[in-house]
Amino acid sequence: MALVALSVVLGVACSGTSDHHADVAPVWSESEIGLIQSLSLDALPPPPPSPGNAVADQPAARQLGERLFFDPRFSSNGEISCASCHQSALHFTDGKVLGQGVGTSARHTMSAVGAAYSPWQFWDGRRDSLWAQALAPLEDPVEHGGNRMFYVRLFSELPEYREPYATLFGPLPDFSDPAQFPEHASPLGKAEWQAAWQEMTPASRDRVNRVFANMGKAIAAYERTLLPQRTRFDDFARSLGQAGSQEGVILNPAEQRGLRLFISGGRCIECHNGPLFTNNEFHNTGVLPPEGERPDLGRSLGLGQVLADPFNCLGDYSDAAPQQCQELRFVRKGMTLIAAFRAPSLRNAAYTAPYMHKGQIADLAAVLDHYNRAEQAAIGHNEAEPLGLDAAQLRDLEAFLRTL
Amino acid sequence: MLKRSMSWLTLAVLFAVPMLVAVRLWAEPLPATTAVAAFTSAQGYFRVTYTSEPIVINRMHSWQLQLEDAEGRPVTGAVIAVDGGMPAHNHGLPTRPQVIEAAGAGDYRIDGLRFHMPGNWEVRLQITAGALSDEVVITLSL
Numbered sequence: 001m002a003l004v005a006l007s008v009v010l011g012v013a014c015s016g017t018s019d020h021h022a023d024v025a026p027v028w029s030e031s032e033i034g035l036i037q038s039l040s041l042d043a044l045p046p047p048p049p050s051p052g053n054a055v056a057d058q059p060a061a062r063q064l065g066e067r068l069f070f071d072p073r074f075s076s077n078g079e080i081s082c083a084s085c086h087q088s089a090l091h092f093t094d095g096k097v098l099g100q101g102v103g104t105s106a107r108h109t110m111s112a113v114g115a116a117y118s119p120w121q122f123w124d125g126r127r128d129s130l131w132a133q134a135l136a137p138l139e140d141p142v143e144h145g146g147n148r149m150f151y152v153r154l155f156s157e158l159p160e161y162r163e164p165y166a167t168l169f170g171p172l173p174d175f176s177d178p179a180q181f182p183e184h185a186s187p188l189g190k191a192e193w194q195a196a197w198q199e200m201t202p203a204s205r206d207r208v209n210r211v212f213a214n215m216g217k218a219i220a221a222y223e224r225t226l227l228p229q230r231t232r233f234d235d236f237a238r239s240l241g242q243a244g245s246q247e248g249v250i251l252n253p254a255e256q257r258g259l260r261l262f263i264s265g266g267r268c269i270e271c272h273n274g275p276l277f278t279n280n281e282f283h284n285t286g287v288l289p290p291e292g293e294r295p296d297l298g299r300s301l302g303l304g305q306v307l308a309d310p311f312n313c314l315g316d317y318s319d320a321a322p323q324q325c326q327e328l329r330f331v332r333k334g335m336t337l338i339a340a341f342r343a344p345s346l347r348n349a350a351y352t353a354p355y356m357h358k359g360q361i362a363d364l365a366a367v368l369d370h371y372n373r374a375e376q377a378a379i380g381h382n383e384a385e386p387l388g389l390d391a392a393q394l395r396d397l398e399a400f401l402r403t404l
Numbered sequence: 405m406l407k408r409s410m411s412w413l414t415l416a417v418l419f420a421v422p423m424l425v426a427v428r429l430w431a432e433p434l435p436a437t438t439a440v441a442a443f444t445s446a447q448g449y450f451r452v453t454y455t456s457e458p459i460v461i462n463r464m465h466s467w468q469l470q471l472e473d474a475e476g477r478p479v480t481g482a483v484i485a486v487d488g489g490m491p492a493h494n495h496g497l498p499t500r501p502q503v504i505e506a507a508g509a510g511d512y513r514i515d516g517l518r519f520h521m522p523g524n525w526e527v528r529l530q531i532t533a534g535a536l537s538d539e540v541v542i543t544l545s546l
Binding site: 334 | 498
């Protein structure tokens with residue numbers, strides 16, 4: 001075993017040195033190979049169970065959810081769907097600084113790819129499942145801009161949704177009586193929607209909430225299928241340690257040197273670890289607010305919101321038993337959450353500019369410059385420390401990020 | 405072609421011995437797959453053995469604890485508070501784990517543990533049983 005690894009290692013060194021001396025690929029130790037392979041898609045298990053969502057893995061729910069994801073009728077102007085901001089051609093992001101729905105989102109659009117693996121959703125983790133997350137943009141006044149009463153009625157009137165819904169969740173309630181179910185109503189949004197919601201009986205509100213939650217569960221079932229594609233990096237990781245391997249061909253020396261910086265000198269792997277290159281945890285990395293804006297408090301506000309969310313794992317609309325809601329039970333509070341944001345996946349990073357929670361960093365070179373300087377945070381404490389990398393190292397690191 | 409593979413072989417043999425030694429040395433810190441390890445508290449009042457499934461980064465999991473006093477007798481009814489983190493990074497645990505007493509004498513369970521990066525971690529157990537209070541620091545390298 002050691003011999004195989006050794007000859008592979010020497011193979012890289014030889015092919016590196018034989019051509020030009022300056023362009024040398026690293027010699028990988030066994031422990032480095034272990035780390036590299038821990039980042040490969042070969043090490044990615046299926047998405048973790050979603051105890052709050054009984055239909056999470058049902059094909060019929062997936063199909064229903066996919067249709068909803070792309071359906072712009074579920075918006076206040078009939079033009080915005082999830083796919084307006086999460087575009088499949090752009091790895092389920094939008095290429096914009098801030099999301100553009102019926103208005104402008106408060107933050108930069110995250111990719112929905114691999115989101116099923118995260119215990120927390122959004123930059124600040126203000127939702128604890130994909131299905132609860134999906135309900136938020138629908139009622140966000142600047143994203144889909146509508147309200148749950150309007151959505152569930154529309155949904156119940158469309159045969160393409162009615163029928164699959166009935167098989168998955170049971171027959172839809174009849175929302176046609178205006179005395180019980182006004183045209184627009186929600187506990188959120190416009191004052192008149194909130195007033196109408198207050199006038200509904202608890203039983204009517206519960207019926208609306210239940211269908212609304214189930215729409216989210218179907219969308220989540222679809223999103224669970226959004227997984228990253230294999231890249232050259234995954235082929236490289238698989239080839240390491242295999243006899244007669246081609247790893248020197250799969251990643252060039254600069255990319256391999258960048259990889260070594262990623263897993264050691266650059267300390268990136270501390271937070272961007274696992275096959276999705278994220279630990280899905282909250283960190284303050286000192287990303288400054290855009291010019292003239294107040295700093296975003298991030299997780300320190302998101303935590304209160306997820307605990308109060310009626311659609312969280314412990315809520316009435318969750319299919320989970322309370323003891324299955326481990327994330328909420330053991331959630332950490334405290335000062336380190338100030339201006340902390342969830343580490344995003346770095347899969348497809350080359351194609352998902354701009355970056356960070358407000359889209360405030362335009363390109364990968366600027367991201368690396370940010371980490372290299374690791375300046376003081378506007379609020380809270382920057383966990384990252386200056387790296388002291390030189391220009392050539394930063395170029396190598398960027399070359400590596402582009403292989404993901 | 406033949407010449408190249410010959411030289412690989414020679415090199416491989418030359419390096420094999422130091423390489424094998426090196427692998428041993430690197431393996432010295434507790435590997436991530438440690439299933440059982442025992443630690444004594446700062447003042448020697450308690451001894452804690454923890455058992456875990458192989459620890460996987462970013463995965464929420466539990467440990468079984470076995471708590472004994474200095475004479476090796478199981479300690480029941482102890483109150484155990486959990487804290488910890490990565491001393492080198494100056495940050496704590498990402499979760500707030502909790503300890504409950506389990507069925508057997510001296511058996512406890514920590515739920516809600518998660519380690520979110522590779523490196524050296526500490527799990528600190530503040531143990532109070534009767535009039536005695538002491539801290540156990542469990543160190544692990546992931």
